[in-house]
Amino acid sequence: MMIDLNSDMGESFGAYTIGADEEVLRWVTSANVACGWHGGDPQVMRRTLQRAKGLGVRVGAHPSYPDLLGFGRRIMQITREEARDYVLYQIGALRAFAEALGVRLQHVKPHGAIYNAAVGDRELSLGIAEGVADAGGDLILVGLPGSELVRAGTEVGLRVAREAFGDRAYNEDGTLVSRKIAGSLITDPDAVAERALDFTRGTLKAITGKAIRIEADTICLHGDTPGAGAIARRVRERLEAAGITPRPMGEFVR
């Protein structure tokens, strides 16, 4: 069983600091690095890549809508061509820093609202996938299992990684329970760790109690929740205790 642990990183901006990057980075295998459109700036990008390199964590781009004010969390109606070119721009900017540091980009994980919008939006997903394909470099596109994004990625010839969320409840159809519903967020480190283990077995108990199938290549560990560092550590340790060593997605996703 192969599993990757990913987390969003480098979302600080100018004088503003956000996230528990240093604590979480120690436990993950892949870091999604913000590219300046919802968070991150050129100096934060360099610093984040340096840190990840120092810890041997693989890095990818975390592109967003152009919405710093909304931290990329608000859906915007952009065209397929805009999506393609926005994603390509951000990958390119980040890659210049990666190459300067002697690091290769491994993957692309869209951020926040554009990730969510892409779940059911084929045109948007194709735009994102085309932007990643245009970037070359055999980048892996990360998306929700069963989403249009994963489908579009496959369609344009990309490797894709399917992502699961240890701290979110699931509906029986494999979609995430809305954050507005009580019980949708799981904050107990042990519970999150247990679910992470479930993902490696391809199964999960939905919020209704019913066991469902879920296929995941990578598990998202949020860096901006309280206790993020502690949760990340528990997940990592629980997996390793079960004999599973998380590996960067680039090593096993085809």
Next chain:
Amino acid sequence: MMIDLNSDMGESFGAYTIGADEEVLRWVTSANVACGWHGGDPQVMRRTLQRAKGLGVRVGAHPSYPDLLGFGRRIMQITREEARDYVLYQIGALRAFAEALGVRLQHVKPHGAIYNAAVGDRELSLGIAEGVADAGGDLILVGLPGSELVRAGTEVGLRVAREAFGDRAYNEDGTLVSRKIAGSLITDPDAVAERALDFTRGTLKAITGKAIRIEADTICLHGDTPGAGAIARRVRERLEAAGITPRPMGEFVR
């Protein structure tokens, strides 16, 4: 005698159009493409590179201070590290589009105020040059002859191109006459063309009338002045009538 003709391109932004890109692009050998910080946006960048490719014009990055409101024409007191990372970010973003289109970046010419500020600012110039060096790819750095920018470029091991301005009057020491002084701008196409020819001979009549020495690898043709297309054409035709075919700087700058 080898000479390159360059012009700033792709400075339109979103709904806003600026410059006479299409007219001027036909006569130059190198296009400096805006990267979204003073002008340009991802879609304009793609379109501009496509056009340049179609006409066989070489392309480079035209990075700027982060000042869209001021079109990059206002000096900002940034640090050497900020300059380095801002330049690297913009080169990377543009390069992703260039590579997607199968085009190589040839050079980097800083835009507007950061170009001017770099003339006499060693720290800023080193920052810019380090950003270009970090980007790799054997990029040529374009600057004013005798400037700190050209010096810094050489110092960090870059190829550098020295730039002359056909439509600007010069002081006896080889610096440009301030735009605030009457006679500083030359708008007659024939006069500009004649001066372009002078540059290829390494000599020029300063505003005082005295003949001065000037060494130039590339001549800047402004794209946002009235009659820009006509001037560009006249310069090109005058040079060719004198037996000088402009060549992309990448072909002869060492």
Next chain:
Amino acid sequence: MMIDLNSDMGESFGAYTIGADEEVLRWVTSANVACGWHGGDPQVMRRTLQRAKGLGVRVGAHPSYPDLLGFGRRIMQITREEARDYVLYQIGALRAFAEALGVRLQHVKPHGAIYNAAVGDRELSLGIAEGVADAGGDLILVGLPGSELVRAGTEVGLRVAREAFGDRAYNEDGTLVSRKIAGSLITDPDAVAERALDFTRGTLKAITGKAIRIEADTICLHGDTPGAGAIARRVRERLEAAGITPRPMGEFVR
């Protein structure tokens, strides 16, 4: 019969110029002035208000989503509170210039995508209306007849003005025909002028040919279409030839 003619103005930004402000301003009675979020900047705002004042044209705020890159033409999923505060911010900024010039703001017309999104979105419309109400000053809110925006305006106690479009085809239910459908845009100045006259009679021929009822307090004259100045003039002259002198909405909307 009372009718106002309005047009969007002051959408230039920094080095970028857009619109035929000077030509169109001569024929309208109300100018919707951009506030810097999709277009416009502090200096453009001052200049636009000065011009309008010089011609005796009444002025209002033209607030937008925070989307300069998209010129405010892309729907963003913002909350009611965000809409309220974004609108209030922009009105306040513009009003400071108006007061400095001894001019009162007359109205608020949301721009582009936020105007369109508000047609059927009650929460968004309430947010916008609350922002306008928070601004005080007896401002008129401009919206599409029958829209949630007009309803929300009335609900929070604002005066509202119903807007019609002389250059757009209408469906039988009084909504605008999508721009994607052939025949949706009317560009012949005489045809636009004739429709403007129809609006003053409360009737209009829909795209199907059927006569429909339409109530309008103000007619929008686009400033960014080719021939905008000529169309504006024709509309004004046609109305006056029919004995109808356009009046600023503030003089008759209750």
Next chain:
Amino acid sequence: MMIDLNSDMGESFGAYTIGADEEVLRWVTSANVACGWHGGDPQVMRRTLQRAKGLGVRVGAHPSYPDLLGFGRRIMQITREEARDYVLYQIGALRAFAEALGVRLQHVKPHGAIYNAAVGDRELSLGIAEGVADAGGDLILVGLPGSELVRAGTEVGLRVAREAFGDRAYNEDGTLVSRKIAGSLITDPDAVAERALDFTRGTLKAITGKAIRIEADTICLHGDTPGAGAIARRVRERLEAAGITPRPMGEFVR
């Protein structure tokens, strides 16, 4: 003896939080509220004004260069007219929220680099002062004693408040010791409090040990330094123990 205590507030932006607003707000008499150009956003502005109102703290605008990435801490070469209009825009935006909450703006204190640049720049200072004057409302302009800013304020007919810094060392000529010099920052709460008391007596020991004269109407308490809340409290308590109750500058500055 009359003295005001001021602090910068509301510099958070979108998802980003900065400053110890809630702790510091309890001890000051005047809050300088960011207006969205270096920090702050419409929702933060509303919230900050509400909080200040709740505690009876007077409020003013804290306008900046347009430099969110640099948090307004980098000098930009803007013109007098740009300064005027940038300041007016930001005051207007903030005032709309103040008026909606039934609060009057008391003062304007430029932020960071534009404040520092204005110390010795007459043109910039006149631009700022003209922007404040354009805003009307009898606003007080806050600046360094002896600065061009204070001079310009007086010249255009504004009330001005002279500001002192309890946590900064002074040169013998009354200017601030550069932050780059050891000993320039005073972080011991008791020392800061003692200096605050000195200001009320019009005297101060310069970094050289020599006693100098200093005239101050308001003392700045930084909100973004470690222990900001504790320092603010100590200053307030020390002044009150000496029989001096800080008062809002609007009550005594002429």
